[in-house]
Amino acid sequence: MPIDETLAGYSNLAFKSAFVIYVLALGLLIAQYASVQTRKAEARELVTVGGGAGPGVPGKVAPPPRRARAEQFGNMAFAVLIVGIVLHVASIVLRGFATHRFPLGNMYEFVTMACAAALVVGLGFLYEQKFRAIWVFLIAPVLVLMFLAGQVLYAEAAPVVPALKSFWLPIHVTVVSVGSGIFLLSGVASLLFLYRLRQPEGQESDSPLGKIARRLPDARALDRLAYKTTIIGFPLFGAGVILGAIWAEAAWGRFWGWDPKETCSFIAWVLYAAYLHARATSGWRDTKAAWINVAGFVAMLFNLFIINIVISGLHSYAGLN
Template sequence: MTTNETLAQYSDWAFRSAFTVLVLALVLLIVQYASTRAQAVQDRELVSAGSGARPAEAPSAPGRVVEQPKKPMSERFGGMGAAVLVVGTVLIFASIVLRGFATERFPLGNMYEFVTMACAAALVVGLALLSKPAYRSMWVFLLVPVLILMFLAATVLYADAAPVVPALRSYWLPIHVTIVSVGSGVFLVSGIASLLFLLRMRYPRGEEGTGVFARIAERLPDAQTLDRLAYKTTIIGFPLFGAGVILGAIWAEAAWGRFWGWDPKETVSFIAWVIYAAYLHARATSGWRDTKAAWINVAGFVAMLFNLFIINMVVSGLHSYAGLN
């Protein structure tokens, strides 16, 4: 099995282009986020001055061109940011597909490729669930961890396009690793939603605040919306991740002769799955639905990050095939 260096180079270029485009999207959405507050302040000043209602416009004379009101700056920048997000998502998927063709295998054989797939999944889930203009403010907080992960993938975790080690030359690779990486991307959206929910609960809408966090929170959707989003995404990610753990155990029996051996990767994956199960149970239990359940979801998010970086990069085990050792 050989590597097509030209396609591998195109894959790297697509990844770098996706990173650049997503940075541009982040800038546009930050401008949208900031201008939303400026527009809200202006509207409050007009209301306090008694000018909240617009005067009735005189009927237009025949042949007179009536100018259409311009869209607010926040809406214009938000629309541009959303369009650029789609371009960035297409480019990151292009980098995944090109690497697969370059190596003539499924492109999930190392940490670089795994993190790329997880970021792509998070972007797709975000585009599906945060498409409404009212949710665009959340993209600022979702894009930051996605860009950090992409930066780490392109620097610390990067591995040249090459055939995988013999242990990964199995039909289980595209099944097990794809499900786990997509589930990780979904949990990224869920974790960010819970963190923003906790921030919104700390600074409810309408509460006057002068601190940085208070100013950030007042632009977010209401707490109930954020809580529903965290729950909805966990409902999607939980069975995916659970199926990935089960399929991994089946693959382990075929590769190593046992279903479960309490390998560090297996152990922390199981712990993360149990934490998310506890979140779903707490979310349905009276007295735990608000901040207590959200903190459990955040704990699951932390366990996922620990499993992704510390276990793969520091702890040695049977899953130490990430291209870093």
């Protein structure tokens, strides 16, 4: 069937609009981040408000002006973010209708799907007020990946190459891309956990790095977030690897051939298995486990960009086209 150029154009427009809206959401989140007060500063401001009873409301304390402003920025950012995610998902759906296939046939589409998965999962885990500050550090890498997808990895809407014309495409690649998006959130949480450990709660310095740290959740909460998201992403990614092996047997007559992409995917899977094991092992569950989680995410990025673009293999058709 011919490509529907109109829907393809709408898909590209939705993608670009989502990118712009994410930039706006990031700006609002940064404004919220800069407006958040520490507990001591809030206590001083409450005293300044004057014993705090609101007019005609005995016993109720008016919120400090900066905290109220921060909440306004946060609420606006969250509303804007929802619009961006809707447009992001719409760009994926429209791409599929335009090409009359599942929209995961090249790196542009894969990265777009993984970024959407990271943000959708983020909505599920970062809805509490104490986690709102993490959105700044999640949206920033998503914007970098989307910029690379739109400017470097972009491929015109077109049918997939013959090697990808299989019912395994929507099953295998969807599972892997969603798992990759979840690992993005997990990796960000572990990096923030390692950073937070350098600035223990209540002992943060007045340096710019210390001020950033005191606006983050405590280290334990960040560690739990990394663990919970990896618990979800690990079986998904593992299922994707197994489904890929089944597809390889149907397409190439063997389940496993140590192709560069297969090898790197297996290494990433082993690293995440090591993280989960280390997370449950005394003496490893803190910084050592977190560094293993970060190494797993680096392996995922290496697999996505270096293996697909630089190293030639049986999966080379999944690169730029």
